[in-house]
Amino acid sequence: MASKETGIQFLARLGSRPTLSGIEPILFGTEGPHMKDVIEIFGEEGTGKTEMLVHLICRCILPEKWNNIHLGGRAAGVILFDTDSKFSILRLVHLLEKIVSTKMKESENSVTINSSDMDVFIGSCLKRLKIVLCYNSDQLFITLHSVEDLILNDSSISVIMIDSISSFYWMDRQGGGDSTAAQESNMRNITEILNKLVEHYNLTVLVSKSPMFKKKNENQIDFNKLNTDDFINEDMELLHSEFLCKSWQRFVTHRLVLVKLLDSDNQSESFIIGGDCCHGNKKFLINNNGICFMS
Amino acid sequence: MSILKSGLCVALNDEVLIKLRSNCIRTNVDFLCKDPEQIVNITGIAYKDVISIRNIILAKYSSMIVDGGDFYHSIIECSTILSSGIKSLDEILDGGLYSREVTEIAGDIASGKTQICLCTCGSTLTRGIQTVIYIDTGAGFSARRILQLTPNCSENFVSRVHVFDVTTIYELLSVLDKILALCKDGKLDFYKRLNLLILDNVASVVYPCLSNGNIVESQGLISLLSQKLKYIATGLSVAVLVTNNLVKGEHGKKVASLGRVWLNVPNVRLTIEQNDQYYKTTRKVMVTKNNRGKIGGSCTINFTEHGPIQ
Numbered sequence: 001m002a003s004k005e006t007g008i009q010f011l012a013r014l015g016s017r018p019t020l021s022g023i024e025p026i027l028f029g030t031e032g033p034h035m036k037d038v039i040e041i042f043g044e045e046g047t048g049k050t051e052m053l054v055h056l057i058c059r060c061i062l063p064e065k066w067n068n069i070h071l072g073g074r075a076a077g078v079i080l081f082d083t084d085s086k087f088s089i090l091r092l093v094h095l096l097e098k099i100v101s102t103k104m105k106e107s108e109n110s111v112t113i114n115s116s117d118m119d120v121f122i123g124s125c126l127k128r129l130k131i132v133l134c135y136n137s138d139q140l141f142i143t144l145h146s147v148e149d150l151i152l153n154d155s156s157i158s159v160i161m162i163d164s165i166s167s168f169y170w171m172d173r174q175g176g177g178d179s180t181a182a183q184e185s186n187m188r189n190i191t192e193i194l195n196k197l198v199e200h201y202n203l204t205v206l207v208s209k210s211p212m213f214k215k216k217n218e219n220q221i222d223f224n225k226l227n228t229d230d231f232i233n234e235d236m237e238l239l240h241s242e243f244l245c246k247s248w249q250r251f252v253t254h255r256l257v258l259v260k261l262l263d264s265d266n267q268s269e270s271f272i273i274g275g276d277c278c279h280g281n282k283k284f285l286i287n288n289n290g291i292c293f294m295s
Numbered sequence: 296m297s298i299l300k301s302g303l304c305v306a307l308n309d310e311v312l313i314k315l316r317s318n319c320i321r322t323n324v325d326f327l328c329k330d331p332e333q334i335v336n337i338t339g340i341a342y343k344d345v346i347s348i349r350n351i352i353l354a355k356y357s358s359m360i361v362d363g364g365d366f367y368h369s370i371i372e373c374s375t376i377l378s379s380g381i382k383s384l385d386e387i388l389d390g391g392l393y394s395r396e397v398t399e400i401a402g403d404i405a406s407g408k409t410q411i412c413l414c415t416c417g418s419t420l421t422r423g424i425q426t427v428i429y430i431d432t433g434a435g436f437s438a439r440r441i442l443q444l445t446p447n448c449s450e451n452f453v454s455r456v457h458v459f460d461v462t463t464i465y466e467l468l469s470v471l472d473k474i475l476a477l478c479k480d481g482k483l484d485f486y487k488r489l490n491l492l493i494l495d496n497v498a499s500v501v502y503p504c505l506s507n508g509n510i511v512e513s514q515g516l517i518s519l520l521s522q523k524l525k526y527i528a529t530g531l532s533v534a535v536l537v538t539n540n541l542v543k544g545e546h547g548k549k550v551a552s553l554g555r556v557w558l559n560v561p562n563v564r565l566t567i568e569q570n571d572q573y574y575k576t577t578r579k580v581m582v583t584k585n586n587r588g589k590i591g592g593s594c595t596i597n598f599t600e601h602g603p604i605q
Contacts, residue, residue, distance in 0.1 A: 146360070
């Protein structure tokens with residue numbers, strides 16, 4: 001398929017999909033993420049990976065402007081592969097409404113919007129999101145093949161998200177017997193088809209990944225600092241440990257690492273995110289309004 | 296991994312199958328890995344047939360791609376919030392247990408995990424005609440206790456609970472398969488009205504397989520179990536309630552047991568704070584994981600010998 005393509009594929013490849021640059025300047029700078037970027041969000045359980053993806057979905061599917069309110073979104077289509085059955089659409093709708101109402105108050109010209117208009121608007125945003133639930137890696141692989149038609153026909157789709165890529169790791173290892181090649185074959189196939197979709201249609205890929213093993217050289221990191229704000233200067237890459245196959249490692253272009261700070265009181269939980277695409281680590285909180293970055 | 300079989304579609308007859316097998320294309324994943332034109336070149340099967348086999352595989356084995364708007368409406372229409380029967384607990388959970396979610400109660404021995412399960416079970420039974428499946432791994436189920444804990448619950452209500460006793464993880468997996476098959480079948484009223492599945496306690500069936508030393512096998516089984524529980528929750532729109540023990544975690548904090556694969560599984564986790572004084576009847580319960588809202592909310596529950604939990 002690399003050598004020849006149909007007219008529709010040609011147009012889909014050349015046609016302009018919404019760009020994501022500047023979608024979240026705190027994380028990706030004013031330019032990023034670029035087309036064909038593959039960004040991995042890595043963190044232990046309960047460090048806000050799914051929440052971070054939901055936050056980015058909001059930024060993608062909201063339009064730039066609505067009724068003279070500047071929303072700062074990209075009106076970009078997102079295909080979300082939910083392999084952990086963790087995604088809550090109720091949470092997404094709640095956050096979308098919060099963003100719109102906050103921006104509405106901020107905007108100078110006082111616009112009032114009744115609730116039915118709001119529902120129609122939120123509905124139009126949700127149309128840009130496609131949700132796929134997968135329960136094993138074969139299903140994920142086959143569905144990645146079948147979304148190609150959807151991407152061909154819908155020129156607004158510019159992001160594929162997978163939450164999370166590591167869900168089927170142990171099932172695949174168990175299914176593959178003693179041979180590492182067989183254990184990793186599904187992951188290799190998934191990487192291959194994702195790579196093809198990214199290259200052909202100029203998409204951006206965002207995935208979450210949880211660690212499956214305890215970090216070996218963990219003593220390089222001073223975990224006592226986790227109690228304080230000093231942890232913000234640590235090299236977050238030290239927390240990362242790789243376990244997926246080689247071809248996946250080559251495929252990933254950027255990595256964000258999340259860590260939860262050990263606060264004495266449990267009322268406010270704060271997190272730190274850092275990685276090669278953001279300049280310095282950033283601290284954030286998760287509350288009812290979603291992710292709030294601290295300056 | 297599904298093997299290619301004749302009968303999947305007209306184009307996939309025995310002759311085509313032999314040609315595919317002689318070129319090492321045995322499963323549908325093998326088939327999709329190769330470009331259609333490449334398959335034509337190496338096997339000599341007609342291009343038209345290759346495309347039609349490919350389309351059938353994609354249609355039959357890929358998951359549904361659902362539009363966000365439709366997904367939202369279907370969730371609004373068919374999801375329910377089940378009260379746990381304990382007012383203060385419902386408040387910190389934004390109303391109670393949500394269908395399509397796996398809720399976990401993690402606590403030490405004798406911290407009241409089973410009591411909360413029985414209470415939730417009773418409260419679900421008193422609402423309409425809903426049914427409950429109670430998978431019991433530690434002989435903790437007691438119909439009499441449900442009647443004690445739930446004010447409006449009478450004996451014939453309790454007939455809407457099915458109790459499965461399991462002692463090993465393999466038994467548990469086969470019970471879950473059986474439940475899934477009966478629900479999909481849709482013939483029995485009991486399974487059509489299924490609203491809540493309680494698994495009390497998951498740790499006692501998983502521990503034995505953790506101790507045999509084969510990490511790949513034990514983690515694989517935990518992943519398989521969690522995917523099945525999630526499939527029951529999301530596929531059948533059922534609320535799943537699981538109890539688990541606590542172990543000492545990496546930074547000295549108590550965390551839910553069964554390791555990091557399992558930690559990712561529940562959508563909502565309640566942790567019952569440890570209390571050395573077991574004779575005390577009050578327990579502090581805290582939300583330590585929540586995919587749809589704030590964490591950190593807490594409440595105090597009073598477990599009384601007779602009558603409902605305050």
